[in-house]
Amino acid sequence: MFVCSCFGVTEEQVREHAAAGACTPRQIASSCRAGTDCGGCVRRIQALLGREAGPRRAAVAAVAAVAEAAPDGRARTAAEALPRAGRAAA
Ligand code: FES
DSSP states (O other): EEEEEEEEEEHHHHHHHHTTTTTSSHHHHHHTTTTTTSOOHHHHHHHHHHSOOOOOHHHHHHHHHHSBBBTSSSBBBHHHHHHHHHHHOO
């Protein structure tokens, strides 16, 4: 299914760019020009990026979860944080 009709970019192509590390509509635009003409597809691209996280987004979520303090104020261990990151990336 086409996401960007101006440039003929499909959902599959957006997913491929996300899997290669693009995690913002601007980065998708740099890869395939989607969103750079009428802009009507940008919200759809944002939705795809938010729902289908690429490896870079998952890594960022994991780091953020590790950095987040536990309720008692101590730093979270990786074992505590990573299951939460897995949910955030799913
Ligand atoms: S539909 Fe993507 S720029 Fe127009």
